Amino acid sequence: MKERPRTAFTLAALSLIAFGNVLSAQSGRAPLVVASKPFGESYLLAEMFSQLLESRGIAVTRRPGLGATEVAFGALRTGAIDVYPEYTGTGLIAILRDSLSDSVARDPDAVFGHVSRRFRDLFGVRWLPPLGFENTYAIAVRKETSSRYSLRTLSDLARESGHLDAGLTADFIGRPDGLAGLSRAYGIRFKAVRSLSPALKYQALAQGSVDVIDGYSTDGLLARYDLVTLDDDKSFFPPYQAAALVSARADSLYPDAIAALTLLSGRLDERRMRQLNQRVEVDREDVALVAREALSDLGLIRGAASTKRAVTSRTGQSFAEYMVARRADIAEETLRHLLLSAAALIAAILVAVPIGLALERRRRLAEGTLGALGVVETIPSIALLASMLPLFGVGVAPALVALWLYALYPIARATYTGVREADRDAVEAAEALGTTPMQRLVWIRMPLATPVIMAGVRTAAVITVGAATLAAFIGAGGLGEPIVQGLALADTRLVLSGAIPAALLAILVDRALAVAERALRPAHLRKHKVKRLEDRLG
Amino acid sequence: MAVALVAKDVRHRYGNVAALDGVSLDVASGWLVAIVGQSGSGKTTLLRCFNRMVHPAEGVVLVGGQDVRGQDVIALRRRLGYVQQHGGLLPHWTVSANVGLVLRAMGAEQSPAVGDALGLVGLDAAVFGERYPHELSGGQRQRVALARALAARPDALLLDEPFGALDAISRAEVQTAFADVQRELGLTMILVTHDLSEAARMSRDIVVMRNGRIEQRGSVAELSDSPATDYVRLLITTAMTQLESLAMKESAE
Numbered sequence: 001m002k003e004r005p006r007t008a009f010t011l012a013a014l015s016l017i018a019f020g021n022v023l024s025a026q027s028g029r030a031p032l033v034v035a036s037k038p039f040g041e042s043y044l045l046a047e048m049f050s051q052l053l054e055s056r057g058i059a060v061t062r063r064p065g066l067g068a069t070e071v072a073f074g075a076l077r078t079g080a081i082d083v084y085p086e087y088t089g090t091g092l093i094a095i096l097r098d099s100l101s102d103s104v105a106r107d108p109d110a111v112f113g114h115v116s117r118r119f120r121d122l123f124g125v126r127w128l129p130p131l132g133f134e135n136t137y138a139i140a141v142r143k144e145t146s147s148r149y150s151l152r153t154l155s156d157l158a159r160e161s162g163h164l165d166a167g168l169t170a171d172f173i174g175r176p177d178g179l180a181g182l183s184r185a186y187g188i189r190f191k192a193v194r195s196l197s198p199a200l201k202y203q204a205l206a207q208g209s210v211d212v213i214d215g216y217s218t219d220g221l222l223a224r225y226d227l228v229t230l231d232d233d234k235s236f237f238p239p240y241q242a243a244a245l246v247s248a249r250a251d252s253l254y255p256d257a258i259a260a261l262t263l264l265s266g267r268l269d270e271r272r273m274r275q276l277n278q279r280v281e282v283d284r285e286d287v288a289l290v291a292r293e294a295l296s297d298l299g300l301i302r303g304a305a306s307t308k309r310a311v312t313s314r315t316g317q318s319f320a321e322y323m324v325a326r327r328a329d330i331a332e333e334t335l336r337h338l339l340l341s342a343a344a345l346i347a348a349i350l351v352a353v354p355i356g357l358a359l360e361r362r363r364r365l366a367e368g369t370l371g372a373l374g375v376v377e378t379i380p381s382i383a384l385l386a387s388m389l390p391l392f393g394v395g396v397a398p399a400l401v402a403l404w405l406y407a408l409y410p411i412a413r414a415t416y417t418g419v420r421e422a423d424r425d426a427v428e429a430a431e432a433l434g435t436t437p438m439q440r441l442v443w444i445r446m447p448l449a450t451p452v453i454m455a456g457v458r459t460a461a462v463i464t465v466g467a468a469t470l471a472a473f474i475g476a477g478g479l480g481e482p483i484v485q486g487l488a489l490a491d492t493r494l495v496l497s498g499a500i501p502a503a504l505l506a507i508l509v510d511r512a513l514a515v516a517e518r519a520l521r522p523a524h525l526r527k528h529k530v531k532r533l534e535d536r537l538g
Numbered sequence: 539m540a541v542a543l544v545a546k547d548v549r550h551r552y553g554n555v556a557a558l559d560g561v562s563l564d565v566a567s568g569w570l571v572a573i574v575g576q577s578g579s580g581k582t583t584l585l586r587c588f589n590r591m592v593h594p595a596e597g598v599v600l601v602g603g604q605d606v607r608g609q610d611v612i613a614l615r616r617r618l619g620y621v622q623q624h625g626g627l628l629p630h631w632t633v634s635a636n637v638g639l640v641l642r643a644m645g646a647e648q649s650p651a652v653g654d655a656l657g658l659v660g661l662d663a664a665v666f667g668e669r670y671p672h673e674l675s676g677g678q679r680q681r682v683a684l685a686r687a688l689a690a691r692p693d694a695l696l697l698d699e700p701f702g703a704l705d706a707i708s709r710a711e712v713q714t715a716f717a718d719v720q721r722e723l724g725l726t727m728i729l730v731t732h733d734l735s736e737a738a739r740m741s742r743d744i745v746v747m748r749n750g751r752i753e754q755r756g757s758v759a760e761l762s763d764s765p766a767t768d769y770v771r772l773l774i775t776t777a778m779t780q781l782e783s784l785a786m787k788e789s790a791e
Contacts, residue, residue: 429626432591432696433687434615435643447630522630524670 031059032250032257033395035081035475037072038065038488039198040281041135041218041242041273045085047291049244049261055301056260063475065484066394068171069094073245075475077123080393082250083261087135088127089240091115093177096122100238108134108239124248128258129265130241133273137172137237138215138222138229139182145211146228153233157212158186166190167210169198177237178214185236199490202227218270220278242268267298284491319493326497329482334501337478340471341464341509344400348407348460353453355408356415357441366416373409381406381467385474399468399476406467407460414456418449447522454517461513465506469498479505540568540726541602541617541693543588548597550583557583558594559750570720570727572737574773575747581730584747585696588728589618602693616640619687619725623699625679627671633682634667640690648689655689656682658722659715677708681715688719694726701736713739734777746770 032053036046043064050060063081066072073095075081088111092098096118104110108130116127141151141164149160157164172178173195182188190212196204201213202221215222215229222229244261251258276294279285295301323330359366376384384405388398422445430440472480479502486494518526543565550558557580565571575581586592587599590611599606606614627636637655638648653663659681671679680700687695700716701709717740720727731737737744738758746753746761746769754766762778765771 423629425622425624425626426628429620429622429683430628430639432586432589432615432620432622433640433643434612434617435639436612439643443631444628523632524630524672 029059029253031061032083032254033061033063033081035063035066035072035075035084035394037069037084038067038484039216040220040489041216041277042085043287043485043488044276044280044291044294045131045242045244047287048264048295049083049085051288051291051295052260052264052300053257055295056256058254058257058260063395063477064481065472065488066475067473069175071389071394071474074389075394076125076245076247078393079247079249080395081475082247082254083244083257085131085242086127086245087240087242088112088115088130089136089177089238090175091119091127091245092238093181094175095119097176102235105238106235108241111239112241112243119245124251126246126248126251126258128244128246128262130243131264131268132266133218133242133268133270134240135216135218135242135270135273136232136240137178138217138219139212139232140205140215140222140227140229141212142205142208143226143228151228151230153231154182154186154188154236155233157230158188161188161190161212164190164211165192165194165209166212167194167196167201167204168214169201170195172214182236185234197487199488203490218273218277220274220276220281223274223278224282242273263300264298267300281489284489287489319496322493323497323500326482330479330497330501333477333479333481333498334505337465337468337480337502337505340396340399340476340478341403341461341468344403344468345407345457345461345464347400347404348411348464349457351404352408352411352460353415356412356453357419359412359416360419360445363420370409370413370416373412376405377409381470382473385467385470389474394475396476398474399471403464403467403471407464410456410459410463411453412456414459415449415453418452418456419445421452422448450520450522451517451525454513454520458510458513458517461509462506465502465509469502540724542567542600543694543726543728544598544600544603545584545587546598546600548584548587548594548599550580550587550592550594550596556580556750558587558597561597561747561750561752563745563752565726565728567726568724569743570729570741571743571745572729572731572741573745573747574731574734574737576732578749579747580750581747582698583750585698585728585730588694589615589620589696616644616690617693619690619692619695621680621683621687621695621697621700623702625671625683627679627682627686629671632668632670633661633674634663636671636682637685637689639686644690646690651689651691652685655685658688658719659685660718661685675708676704677712680704680708680712684712684716684719688723692725695728697727697729699731700729702731709736716740734773738777746773 034046034050034053036042046062046064050062053060066075066081066084069090072084073086076084088108092100092111092115096115098114098118100111100114104114112127112130119125119127139154139157145151149156151157151160168179173193179193194210196210202215202225204210205213205227206225217229246258246261276290279290280287292301317325355369359369385399385402388402392398392401427440427444430444435443468478469480469483471478472484479498482494482498486492486498545561545563548558548561549556561580561584563584573581573584583592587594588601588606590606601609601614601618628639634652637652641648641651656663656666661678661681666674666678671682674682684700701712704712713736729737729740742757743755744758744761745755748769754761754770761770762774765774
């Protein structure tokens, strides 16, 4: 967490990806990295930040849907991202873990003052003035539940909690200002607690699968379903004022960006935010379009989007039309996906083939080494990706390292096996005739092992292309991005617009490598079967 | 230039098994010796001591009068042609390329030598040169292997069961080719085989090995007239039917 990775490999891989970024960057300065957490409002605010910055001529890289608070803040602190929307209450309790006296804890301005001071001192990170609305936790039940148990406050809920099933987001279950703190403050003990994705919890509540959920007060979906939010009568939740959180790097290097982002301070009230969220979460309007219109309504940018309008996900649009409309994004995501996979795969070939060759001469070491690499293969991809965060932060570097680790085993194993099994009589005879070990490797072992090695590379390539989809969870982009975003917004078409190209890409890569495999086959295997038969008969 | 191959009291073990238990063998320059024995007799191990594919624990091995331990192993092997049971041809190289292997390894010119070597074993380079090993018959493959062993003009040939994998007809054919080469080039040769009749057909000087030791050395007639051990007698009896005609032919000469 303290320092950037320094290995030559990571640098090489990063520069490959940077090449992709150069295509989109307009100015000479490195683009500002704007991120969000994986829920609708965070996406929308981050998109508004991005468009506002772009309208002022500042190049932006978007990293939406990065992960929960720990991931997003960790990334900001290490400078992997530059700005994301955060809430003061979250900063106070989930990040600082400070407890304030009740009088201070209830005063939004006092909390903001405390949080911004402590963040500056501890992390060198800056809170811009709040955007103007609070988004606190809204513990919600169905109207029917509310009247049956006469629930109006959280104290009422505590009384009846033994009869009720809760469906809570993983974030809420985990954080100190979530379930744990709430249970302690009110003595709540639910009959059962289930972890639900933010996009699904409202539906689950409406359908009666659960009785209580953790909503956000500005959620667009709160109004859609007939729900009652319960009063925080003991003032357990601190004020959650939304504001832009800015990295130390951006704070010192991008004064123009700070100035631009500050234009949004105090401009968004709760009503407006709820309306905007509703357009995104309920009406399924495109985040970019909603952001643009909101900024335009606020007079912060000129003219509504005419180009982006075509890209929106209208309900009347067929899936094919939707895919066609998204083609530019899909192409970009596919290219990024391909670059990421290719970089990881090439790096893996460069390392795993020499490992396989080296192990051929040290067979006792071989099984142990290959076994260790094989263990990596058993780690679920998402866990492997997540375990890279403390070492490499977010973005491309950790994704590359994780994908690289995945690709090592199939290639190293295939190389070892292929070289070891290569026509032993031929190798032995060549040795007895006075060839050098290097000559045997280059003339005999490698060419004969090529088909086996290529089969390993193919396996690794398909694994890499598949696992790269998950890289979006740690901000590496690619075709996983629409999947992650679609999951967060419960937008199936968005999910499919990433999943289908990803699947096609895997098939395509496999076919392409099959062709390469045929081309690299040793000479005697390439010759025509027919000719061979003719020779036998003739 | 043919060289003498000499082993003096050589001993070697694989784990607890004595593969060579004090073996001494003297092969004069230009001479052909056939070593006969069952698998595990140590015959292949002894052969491989000469090109240092095996490093015996004890004893001295001399090639051209010099201890092999003092010689550069790569250079030594290039001076000693080698043919094994399955040919050991490189499957992805053409016949010409295979025959040129040692020359290429040495960085030497291949073109006339490869054609000459193929000619020596009775194969036309124009017909077979561009074929791959899998396009040849078993007998043709062994002849290519012999041509490969000969192409760099070695001082001696080490032959490890070169006819073992062949059917009777191709075996006779390839044996003739080997015998012709020996006559023509006058090379020192050690032929390792499990087949006494084959040894008798190829050489007048036969060494019988068993359990890492030499039981007897002599011509077929000597072995059958006065076998030194029960094992040699048994070996002779078993092969008698095939040998009788040869022995008679030899005494008639």
